[in-house]
Amino acid sequence: MMNYRRFLNAISEARQPSPLRVLAEVIDRSPPTTISMANGNPNSTLFPFEEASIKMRDGSSIKIDANDMSKALQYSPTPGLTDLKKLLMTMQKELHRPPTLTSTDENQTDLTITTGSQQALCTACEMLLARGDNVLVGSPLYPGAEVMMRPLGVNFLEVKTDGDGLCVDSLKQSLSKWTPDDIESSPDAPKVLYVVPNGDNPTGGGLPLHRKQDIYQLAQQYNLIILEDDPYYFLQFNKPKVPSFLSMDVDGRVLRFDSFSKVLSAGLRIGFVTGPQALLKRINYHLMASVLHASGISQMFVYKLLETWGMQMFLEHTQSVADFYEARRDVMLAAADKYLKGLAEWSVPRGGMFIWFKLLGVDDTYELITEKAIQKEVLFVPGISFCPDRSKPSSHIRACYSLATDEQMDEGIKRLASLIVEAQKETK
Structure with a gap:
């Protein structure tokens, strides 16, 4: 059995449920004949909104009645x-x-809806991490995770990544200071592994099944909680999709973060976290003390859509979204083959919206991208933005293929090639 108290920091241990929030759940479960003079909800008949009709791109509409x-x-x-x-x-x-x-038991799977998966992830970090903790993270690292973890005072144990995602040998090396036998008695032993398994931002890498199985076994041996941050799950280019860490979680050591931002709407801000009841309870306590709950209007939008579509139609929609991004990826790869051979190296993305280029002969891309590329009217993100250790230079850049047209990608990569050539000349 998992000892979940080992993973909670002092703040999370001290949290208690809000009695008014608990009451809201009691009221929600009560039969309609119940007379309630307990809850402090405003009278909804005074709200100016009554009903809504949402027009879909296919010409149909979804009705939200009174x-x-x-x-x-x-x-x-x-x-x-x-x-x-x-x-x-x-x-x-x-x-x-x-x-x-x-x-x-406490490891029973539960789920909480949040204001995007980012809020769920941030809340989980504030539940699990304390100053001085060692946290296992992939390198390069999604900046949104870095900015939520660093102020908590943690130390990043960097794990190398490649086109197949997190490298198992590098993870073993990062854990080699400890042994499974003394992990519980070592105060500096890491307790959390953060991983983006599909369409990794920025690399586009995707973990194959055998790597996930190896990583989960290491998590069992070293008693780690896996933060499975998977906003690009539906944007996998693999067919069939690679099984998730959640699908192999026999212990209840995975917190999985899902999002509708990439397939329904980024602005609706609806995500959800799935994992062991013991940890979801603590996340809920945090939410009770902060936002109370995710936007009801956004939740209703998503519910009415999924209710209308059904699972099959939703999955067909997400597959069409994945096919769109795969086609966009191929356009950028064609431009890279055309202009960047001998000037850069890259892996073929397994999902998501990004390609991670290593510029040859360029030790640090920061000035090149933040100054010279802007002058040439082409924008990328310098690799240092994704480095857990910002003191180190990076020869990489991230390119996004989600919005640019075919012509713009071709011209943009052409301009990048000329920038690399100029930079190489300057270093000779």
Whole structure:
């Protein structure tokens, strides 16, 4: 059995449920004949919004009637609107089949809806990490994770990545200071592994199944919690999709973060975290003390869409989104083959929206990208933005293929090639 208290920091241990938030869940479960004079909700008949109709791109429409609108506008339970949470639990069961879904212990799978997966991840970090903790992270590292972890005072144990994602040998090397036998008694032993398994930002890498299995076994040996940050799950170019860490989590040591930002809407800000009940409870306590719950209107939008579409139509939609980005990737790869041979190196992205270029003969891309590229009217992100250790120079850049047209990508990569040639001349 997992000892979840080992992973909680002092702040999270001290959190208690808000009695008013608990009451909201009691009211939500109560039969309609219940007379409540307990809750402090405003009277929804005074809200100026009554109903809405959402026009879809295919010409159809989705109706939010007065009853659903009233639910969306009112306070709701912290874990999310009941109907949407049930639907998302069904989705996780069908897509990932968590081994602990039917457990009766603290490791039983639970789910909470959040304001995007970023909020869920940030809350989890504030629950698990304390000043001085060693945290295992891939290098390069998604900057959104870096900026939420660094102020907590943690130390980054960098694990190398390649086109297949996190490197198992590098992870073993990072753990080699400790042994599985003394992990519990070592105060500096890492307790958390952060990983983006699909369409890694910035590398586009994707973990194959055998690497995931090896990584999960190491997590078991060294008693690690895996933060599976997977906003690009539906943007995998692999067919079939590679099984998730959640799908192999027999212990209840995986917190999985999903998002609708890349496939439905970034602005709706709806994500969800799935994992062991013991940890989800602590995340909920944090939310009770901060945002209370994710936007009811956004949750209702997503619920009515998924209810109307059904799982099959939703998956067909996400596949069309993945096909779109795969085609965009191929356009940028064609431009790279055309202009960057001998000037840069890169791996073929397995998903997502990014290509990670290593510029040859350029030790540090910061000035090249933040000054000279801007002068040539082409924008990329310098590699140092993704380095856990910002003191080290980076010869890499990140290119995004989500928005630029075919012609713009061709011209943009052409301009990049000329910048590299100029930089190489300057260093000779």
